[in-house]
Amino acid sequence: MNIVQLRKLSYDEVAKCNKCGFCLPSCPTYLVMKEEAYSPRGRNAITRFAIENKLKLSEDTERSIFSCLGCGACTAVCLSSVKTKDIIFQNRECEVDEGFYPKIIDRLVRTLEGSRNISDDDNEDRAEWLELIKDFPEDAFEKEHAEILFFVGCVASFFPMVQRIPANMAKILQNAGVDFTILGGDEWCCGFPLIGAGMPEKLEQMKEHNLKKVADVGAKTVVFTCPSCYHTWKHFYKTDVRLMHASQLIAELIKDKRLTLKKEVNLTATYHDPCDLGRNSGVFEEPREVVKAVPGLNFVELPQNRMLSVCCGGGGNVEMTDPDLTAQVAQMKLDSIKDVGAQMVVTACQQCVRTMQTRAKRTKSDLVVKDLTDLVVEAME
Amino acid sequence: MDNKELAERLREIAGKDYVLTSDMDRMLYSYDASLEKAIPDVVVLPNSTEEVSKIMSLAYREKIPILGRGSGTNLTGGSIPVKGGIVVHFSRMNRILEIDIPNRTATVEPGVITLDLQTEVLKKGFIYQPDPASQKVSTIGGNIAENSGGPHCLKYGVTSNHILGLEVVLNDGTVIWTGGKSRDNPGYDLAGLFVGSEGTLGLVTKAILKLERAPETIKTMLAIYETIEDGANTVSAIIAEGIVPATLEMMDNPVMRAVEETIKVGYPLDAAAVLIIELDGMPEGMDEKAQKIMEICKQNNVREVKLAKDDAERDLLWAGRKGAFGAVGQVRPSYLCCDGTVPRTKLPEVLNKVMDISKKYDVPIGNVFHAGDGNLHPLIMFDERNKDELKRVLKASTDILKACVDVGGTISGEHGVGLEKLKETSFIFCENDIEFERHIKKAFDPDDFINPGKMIPEPVCEQ
Ligand SMILES: Cc1cc2nc3c(=O)[nH]c(=O)nc-3n(C[C@H](O)[C@H](O)[C@H](O)COP(=O)(O)OP(=O)(O)OC[C@H]3O[C@@H](n4cnc5c(N)ncnc54)[C@H](O)[C@@H]3O)c2cc1C
Ligand code: SF4
Ligand code: SF4
Numbered sequence: 026m027n028i029v030q031l032r033k034l035s036y037d038e039v040a041k042c043n044k045c046g047f048c049l050p051s052c053p054t055y056l057v058m059k060e061e062a063y064s065p066r067g068r069n070a071i072t073r074f075a076i077e078n079k080l081k082l083s084e085d086t087e088r089s090i091f092s093c094l095g096c097g098a099c100t101a102v103c104l105s106s107v108k109t110k111d112i113i114f115q116n117r118e119c120e121v122d123e124g125f126y127p128k129i130i131d132r133l134v135r136t137l138e139g140s141r142n143i144s145d146d147d148n149e150d151r152a153e154w155l156e157l158i159k160d161f162p163e164d165a166f167e168k169e170h171a172e173i174l175f176f177v178g179c180v181a182s183f184f185p186m187v188q189r190i191p192a193n194m195a196k197i198l199q200n201a202g203v204d205f206t207i208l209g210g211d212e213w214c215c216g217f218p219l220i221g222a223g224m225p226e227k228l229e230q231m232k233e234h235n236l237k238k239v240a241d242v243g244a245k246t247v248v249f250t251c252p253s254c255y256h257t258w259k260h261f262y263k264t265d266v267r268l269m270h271a272s273q274l275i276a277e278l279i280k281d282k283r284l285t286l287k288k289e290v291n292l293t294a295t296y297h298d299p300c301d302l303g304r305n306s307g308v309f310e311e312p313r314e315v316v317k318a319v320p321g322l323n324f325v326e327l328p329q330n331r332m333l334s335v336c337c338g339g340g341g342n343v344e345m346t347d348p349d350l351t352a353q354v355a356q357m358k359l360d361s362i363k364d365v366g367a368q369m370v371v372t373a374c375q376q377c378v379r380t381m382q383t384r385a386k387r388t389k390s391d392l393v394v395k396d397l398t399d400l401v402v403e404a405m406e
Numbered sequence: 407m408d409n410k411e412l413a414e415r416l417r418e419i420a421g422k423d424y425v426l427t428s429d430m431d432r433m434l435y436s437y438d439a440s441l442e443k444a445i446p447d448v449v450v451l452p453n454s455t456e457e458v459s460k461i462m463s464l465a466y467r468e469k470i471p472i473l474g475r476g477s478g479t480n481l482t483g484g485s486i487p488v489k490g491g492i493v494v495h496f497s498r499m500n501r502i503l504e505i506d507i508p509n510r511t512a513t514v515e516p517g518v519i520t521l522d523l524q525t526e527v528l529k530k531g532f533i534y535q536p537d538p539a540s541q542k543v544s545t546i547g548g549n550i551a552e553n554s555g556g557p558h559c560l561k562y563g564v565t566s567n568h569i570l571g572l573e574v575v576l577n578d579g580t581v582i583w584t585g586g587k588s589r590d591n592p593g594y595d596l597a598g599l600f601v602g603s604e605g606t607l608g609l610v611t612k613a614i615l616k617l618e619r620a621p622e623t624i625k626t627m628l629a630i631y632e633t634i635e636d637g638a639n640t641v642s643a644i645i646a647e648g649i650v651p652a653t654l655e656m657m658d659n660p661v662m663r664a665v666e667e668t669i670k671v672g673y674p675l676d677a678a679a680v681l682i683i684e685l686d687g688m689p690e691g692m693d694e695k696a697q698k699i700m701e702i703c704k705q706n707n708v709r710e711v712k713l714a715k716d717d718a719e720r721d722l723l724w725a726g727r728k729g730a731f732g733a734v735g736q737v738r739p740s741y742l743c744c745d746g747t748v749p750r751t752k753l754p755e756v757l758n759k760v761m762d763i764s765k766k767y768d769v770p771i772g773n774v775f776h777a778g779d780g781n782l783h784p785l786i787m788f789d790e791r792n793k794d795e796l797k798r799v800l801k802a803s804t805d806i807l808k809a810c811v812d813v814g815g816t817i818s819g820e821h822g823v824g825l826e827k828l829k830e831t832s833f834i835f836c837e838n839d840i841e842f843e844r845h846i847k848k849a850f851d852p853d854d855f856i857n858p859g860k861m862i863p864e865p866v867c868e869q
């Protein structure tokens with residue numbers, strides 16, 4: 026996208042920013058960096074200056090625009106409802122066009138287009154996590170037809186730290202007697218990282234492929250453990266198939282008594298709303314219903330929850346381009362969890378789990394970090 | 407000294423990561439929440455009084471303009487570097503140094519966010535009263551410079567009533583303390599002078615603030631009116647009765663509509679105006695007072711008075727009020743807030759005039775304001791990009807302030823003069839008044855390099 030196109034697309038929206046600054050204290054990157062360039066107001070100003078030809082895009086604007094986590098907290102508190110995150114991502118497309126973007130993104134794109142996943146592994150290895158549940162009957166997965174398709178997502182497929190999440194989900198679905206399957210090597214990345222990379226047009230081929238596979242399986246529902254896959258499908262894939270996040274399906278299974286949580290978990294726990302599940306997709310209550318259904322557990326809310334939830338630091342491809350910033354945002358998150366006296370944080374996203382768990386480990390914190398599926402499996406067994 | 411060398415010197419003082427010189431960074435410190443703009447030569451983010459002192463003495467030696475910046479939310483151009491030079495961003499100096507409950511004080515650095523401090527002290531059952539609508543983002547340093555106020559200042563007074571002591575870096579880098587934890591200090595009330603000086607006399611690096619016990623009971627009412635006049639008359643009647651509520655805020659129909667677009671408060675969209683009346687204090691006598699207020703409302707043709715039934719309802723009423731400025735962005739992208747003050751009894755008259763001005767210049771105006779203080783905030787809504795409209799807006803703003811002064815009021819309640827109201831100072835000050843202010847400024851800053859060009863208009867004819 027060039028500046029002229031950006032002007033057409035974003036000028037009216039960005040002009041709605043009256044520079045009141047109310048978004049500053051809600052932006053994790055501003056709280057960490059304490060410079061205007063890392064604030065939503067600053068990022069809007071950059072876009073506006075660029076549109077008005079007062080500022081050229083440069084390595085400096087790249088630094089600001091590509092450090093946004095895409096968490097959407099700024100819009101949630103903006104009285105003028107300025108769609109700052111969308112404007113930033115549109116600006117990214119311009120930066121990419123002019124060559125101002127973290128070059129690590131080139132590798133990401135090459136990988137995605139080559140191996141159809143974000144990790145450059147052979148896409149056939151997508152179901153590696155099945156080895157974690159060897160006692161399952163072989164034909165339980167990769168059926169030709171099924172009611173529900175479980176879309177696993179790249180991170181949970183390839184990052185050993187979170188491969189337990191799809192394994193959990195499979196156990197839960199099996200336990201509840203759900204007719205489901207996975208696509209294995211036929212699953213392609215949903216395309217989400219391309220949006221954050223400022224190349225949304227490249228998403229098309231991913232979308233086409235994945236939608237075709239759903240049709241082949243004849244699934245009526247696609248379920249996701251990854252909030253970003255879920256969000257991408259909901260907003261960019263135009264499909265009539267029912268899309269559900271795992272937390273929603275699990276809550277439904279509990280309600281229908283197809284799943285019972287019996288084992289006590291005697292801990293004080295809080296819930297972290299993943300940005301793409303909560304604020305950006307509107308799913309707040311189901312994951313809480315599931316956490317609260319676990320016997321013995323003492324539930325406390327974080328002071329900033331639901332629409333005001335603070336990002337873990339893992340969004341917007343920032344973990345890849347500026348790991349230090351991610352680490353500092355994660356630290357803020359861990360501090361706020363400690364402040365409410367929680368021994369455990371439950372979330373519903375493999376990326377949040379990775380970010381928080383990595384930080385907890387590095388700082389030798391004894392905080393227990395769990396995905397919702399971890400907790401359910403624990404209480405189910 | 408050229409800018410490159412200046413930046414080098416500043417890096418030696420504050421560290422290389424905390425000096426910003428790129429075109430982009432400088433442009434990002436060229437604005438605040440007003441309509442003014444000017445680009446600094448360099449931005450520095452110090453971490454201590456010592457660093458600020460060194461930065462100041464460098465600016466002093468080299469005669470480089472310098473100004474402090476909190477969150478850049480002031481509405482009059484106070485943090486705009488009109489003469490270039492150095493912007494000192496206080497975001498890193500944001501530590502609460504001490505909360506001293508026995509002495510009921512808090513000592514803070516200037517970059518502390520007002521609400522962060524309020525949240526901390528409330529945990530201990532105390533309150534720092536000044537509550538500008540921007541409290542969740544404004545800094546204590548900015549509040550001090552602008553002498554900020556908020557809804558609760560009707561009963562508790564503005565920022566100046568809550569400052570006990572200040573550490574200030576003077577023009578040549580000297581660090582002084584004025585005032586302290588004790589409530590009565592000999593000598594000139596210098597802290598009083600610094601508060602409201604719009605950052606033109608020195609840079610504040612620490613502040614000792616007064617804390618008060620949180621009230622035991624709070625009652626919040628929403629009074630709904632068919633006409634603005636009835637609402638305004640209620641305000642005068644309540645005060646005349648000798649009751650001082652904690653707040654007496656008014657909001658008119660256009661503003662309520664804008665707010666409901668983002669926050670679903672449940673304001674009555676078919677009413678002309680509402681008052682948010684809050685009582686706080688001991689539980690004894692509270693019900694009688696509330697009863698009395700309701701009677702006064704009825705005598706003034708109120709349609710309905712609703713009592714917030716819990717904290718959640720109260721918080722929602724206030725969220726709407728405090729979000730009102732931003733919310734007018736739903737109507738038009740930009741707004742100009744005219745912060746005039748009038749004697750309470752003149753409210754209906756001036757509000758009518760404001761409506762006439764709105765028609766005359768063909769610009770929509772909404773009203774949300776501290777009615778109890780007679781502090782108006784007509785919000786003129788427009789699109790900054792439309793130059794013709796902008797011209798009409800500026801004229802309308804001047805007319806509104808003139809209308810306030812004509813009935814015995816003044817041109818600023820709490821947002822300061824800054825750049826935007828320099829011209830209008832002539833409505834209230836005579837040349838002698840202004841000349842005396844110039845003397846004060848000279849006594850602190852003979853070279854006129856600390857936040858130059860603000861608050862005091864230049865003499866019409868030099869010599
Ligand atoms: C939506 C909205 C609502 C608002 N509501 C209110 C309200 O209800 N009441 C009210 O009073 N104001 C209100 N304001 C105005 C503004 O928030 C206040 O003036 C606030 O005090 C500014 O604080 P800041 O930290 O943003 O300071 P800035 O805007 O950064 O600076 C303000 C002034 O303080 C000076 N300054 C900052 N730090 C220092 C320091 N350490 N030493 C010396 N000088 C310093 C600057 O040079 C400048 O002159 C509102 C603004 C907005 C955008
Ligand atoms: S994005 Fe919204 S909240 Fe942030 S400065 Fe702009 S108008 Fe204010
Ligand atoms: S989306 Fe999140 S990180 Fe990006 S500007 Fe908004 S609040 Fe900051």
